[in-house]
Amino acid sequence: MGRYLIRRVLFLILVMFIVSFLTFLIFYKLPAGDPARRVAGHRNTPEQIEEIRHTLGLDRPWYVQYGRFAKGLIPWPGWFLNEQVYYSYANFVPVKDEIYERLPVTITLTVGAAVIWLLIGVPIGIVSAIKPRSIWDRAGMVFALIGVSAPVFWLGYLFLYIFWFKLGWAPGSGLAYNATLAESIAQGKFVLPWIVLSLAFAAFYARMIRGNLIETMSEDYIRTARAKGLSERRVIFKHGLRSALTPVVTMFGMDVGVLLGGAVITETVFNLPGIGQYTVQSIFADNYPGVMGVTVFATFFIIVANLVVDVVYAFLDPRVRYA
Amino acid sequence: MPEPLLQVNDLKVHFPTDDGLVKAVDGVSFQVMPGETLGVVGESGSGKSVTFLTVLGLITTRQAIIEGEVIFQGQDLLKVPPEEMRSVRGDKISMIFQDPMTSLHPFYKVGAQIGEAIRAHQDVSKKEALQQAVEMLQRVGIPRPDERANQYPHEFSGGMRQRAMIAMALSLNPDLLIADEPTTALDVTVQAQILDLIDRLREEFNASIVIVTHDLGVVAEHCDHLQVMYAGKIAETGTSDDIYYRPHHPYAWGLLGSIARLDHAERERLKPIKGLPPSLIYVPSGCSFHPRCPYAFDRCKVEVPELLPIDGQHAAACHLPLADKERIFAEEVAAR
Numbered sequence: 249m250g251r252y253l254i255r256r257v258l259f260l261i262l263v264m265f266i267v268s269f270l271t272f273l274i275f276y277k278l279p280a281g282d283p284a285r286r287v288a289g290h291r292n293t294p295e296q297i298e299e300i301r302h303t304l305g306l307d308r309p310w311y312v313q314y315g316r317f318a319k320g321l322i323p324w325p326g327w328f329l330n331e332q333v334y335y336s337y338a339n340f341v342p343v344k345d346e347i348y349e350r351l352p353v354t355i356t357l358t359v360g361a362a363v364i365w366l367l368i369g370v371p372i373g374i375v376s377a378i379k380p381r382s383i384w385d386r387a388g389m390v391f392a393l394i395g396v397s398a399p400v401f402w403l404g405y406l407f408l409y410i411f412w413f414k415l416g417w418a419p420g421s422g423l424a425y426n427a428t429l430a431e432s433i434a435q436g437k438f439v440l441p442w443i444v445l446s447l448a449f450a451a452f453y454a455r456m457i458r459g460n461l462i463e464t465m466s467e468d469y470i471r472t473a474r475a476k477g478l479s480e481r482r483v484i485f486k487h488g489l490r491s492a493l494t495p496v497v498t499m500f501g502m503d504v505g506v507l508l509g510g511a512v513i514t515e516t517v518f519n520l521p522g523i524g525q526y527t528v529q530s531i532f533a534d535n536y537p538g539v540m541g542v543t544v545f546a547t548f549f550i551i552v553a554n555l556v557v558d559v560v561y562a563f564l565d566p567r568v569r570y571a
Numbered sequence: 572m573p574e575p576l577l578q579v580n581d582l583k584v585h586f587p588t589d590d591g592l593v594k595a596v597d598g599v600s601f602q603v604m605p606g607e608t609l610g611v612v613g614e615s616g617s618g619k620s621v622t623f624l625t626v627l628g629l630i631t632t633r634q635a636i637i638e639g640e641v642i643f644q645g646q647d648l649l650k651v652p653p654e655e656m657r658s659v660r661g662d663k664i665s666m667i668f669q670d671p672m673t674s675l676h677p678f679y680k681v682g683a684q685i686g687e688a689i690r691a692h693q694d695v696s697k698k699e700a701l702q703q704a705v706e707m708l709q710r711v712g713i714p715r716p717d718e719r720a721n722q723y724p725h726e727f728s729g730g731m732r733q734r735a736m737i738a739m740a741l742s743l744n745p746d747l748l749i750a751d752e753p754t755t756a757l758d759v760t761v762q763a764q765i766l767d768l769i770d771r772l773r774e775e776f777n778a779s780i781v782i783v784t785h786d787l788g789v790v791a792e793h794c795d796h797l798q799v800m801y802a803g804k805i806a807e808t809g810t811s812d813d814i815y816y817r818p819h820h821p822y823a824w825g826l827l828g829s830i831a832r833l834d835h836a837e838r839e840r841l842k843p844i845k846g847l848p849p850s851l852i853y854v855p856s857g858c859s860f861h862p863r864c865p866y867a868f869d870r871c872k873v874e875v876p877e878l879l880p881i882d883g884q885h886a887a888a889c890h891l892p893l894a895d896k897e898r899i900f901a902e903e904v905a906a907r
Binding site: 465467468471477487490566 | 662665673725
C-alpha cells in the first residue's frame, strides 16, 4: 500500500510538471501580445515598458520564469498561486484572492449537482440493468439519451424560460448583491443550476452503471453466488453492484475534480459568480494571470481528485493493492 | 433397487435466438443414484453443462424454453418457485465450475465467500460461519487455512481456488455435487489432485457426484457411470467399464481414440474425430452424428436412433447392427 501510494504520488508530480510546462509555454512563449505592453496600458514610453518587464521578471531567463510560475502549483503557504506571477494587472488584485472569493459558489454548485446526479443516475442505471428491455429500462435509456445529447447552455435557458419566466416556480439567474451564500441557497438560487448541471452527468452515469452491471451479471462469480443459494437481491446488490460501481467511483472523483475547477457553462448561463465565470471574464478581459491562475487551480483539483480516486480504488479493489 | 436421488425425464432446453431455435438439450433422461459418481462426457456444445445448469435452475436466459422433469428427492425442481429453489441450491445440490480464476468474487475474502454460502442456509453468526469455512478449507487440503481464509482469491493459485470452490460447495453437506469441468482450467498434476480430492470427499460427505467433462480419459477411473452426450442427446450410457472397454457408439470410439496414452507406440498419432460439432439450430437429420461418422449408412440419415439397452445399464443410440459394432470395435478401435 505504501509503495503504491508513493508511486502514484511520483506519477502525479510528473503529470503536474508536464501540465505546468505546457501551460507556461502557452502563456509566456506564445503570448498574444507582450504582457509588459499590456500592463503599461495605452499611454506608455519604452522606458516604462522596460521597467514593467523588469518588475514582472520577463527579462529573466526562461527557467527562472518557469520556476516562479511552477511555484504557484505547489500547495505550500506563500507558494501556491504566488503573487509574483498570479497578480491580476487588470484590477490589481492577487488572482488567489479572486479565486478564493469565488470558490464557495463553485463548491456549492458542484456538491449539490453531484448529489443529485448520483441520486438520479445510480437508481436508473440499476433498474435498467436488472430489468433489461422492460418499460423502466426503455424510459431510463430515453432519459439518458436526452440528458447526454442536450447541451447544458440550451437546457439552462430552457429551464429558466419554463420554471422562472413562465411558471415562476424558481428564482431567476444570478445571486443577490449582498446575500451570503447560505441566504442564496435558501432563496433557491441554486436549484435550477443544480438540476441542469446534474442532468447530463446523471444520464451518463445511468448508462455507464447499466452497462457495467449488465456485464458484471454475466460474470462467472455471479453464477457462483446464485449457485450458493443467495437471494437475487443479495446477488445483485452485494456481488453485482460492488464490481459494477467500482469504476463509477473513479469517474465520480474525476468529474467532481474537474467541476471544482469551474463549471464554466452552467455558471455563465445562471450568472453565478464562481470560478468558471471568473475564467470566462478573465479570457474576455485578456487577464492572463487570471486565466493562468484558474488553469493552475483546476489542474491542482484534478490531480488531487486523481490521487484520492487512486487511493479509494485500492481500498475497493484488493487486486490493485499489490499490483 | 433404491430410489434414485436425481431423476431427469425427457429434459429439453431450447433457446430462441435471432438465427433460430437452439436445441441445447433435446430430450435427455438419466438418473443419479445415492452415493454414485456419474461422469457426463461430450464436446463443447453437446448440452452437458446446460443440462446441469437447468437442474440447479441457473439458466437465466428469460426466453429459454424448458420442458421435462427434474425430480430430486421426490420433487420436480422445474416446478419449484424461484424463492424455494434457493433453499435447494447450495444446500442440497451444489455446483463447482470450470474456471476457478473467475468463479470467486475478486473483491471478497475467500473465507467470507464460503461463510456467505453457509449463512445463506444456516442461522449462524458471521464468526461461526467463518470458523466453519476455515474448517472446510482444511478438509479440502489447503495449508494454513485460517490465514488463507483471510486472503483474496487473487492470492490463491488455480488449484487452490478450485479447492476453495469445492470447500464452498461442500460446506453445507449437499446430497448432490455437480462439478462442471472441474479440472479443465488446471495443470495436469493439479487435475489428478482435485479428482482424488473429489473421490475422497464423496466418501467423507456421502454425496452423489456428477462430473461434467469433455475429457473421457480424465474421469473414467473416478466415475461409476458414464454418459456420453452429443448434440443435446445421450449417445451412450453405461458403467465406466462399459464405455471404456465395450463402447457401442462410434462417437464414443472417437472420444477414446483422441485420448493420449503413454503406452502407445511413439509413431502412433492421436485420432481426432473428423469434422466439427453440429449446429444446434440446424441439427443434422436422422442420427445427428452421421455427417462425422465413418460407419454411417442410409438409415442413419433418415431415422433418429433411439437409446436402446444392450445389457444391464449399458445403452447406446446407434443404428449399426450389434455384430458390426463388436467387429469394428475389436478390429479398429481396441487394436490401436
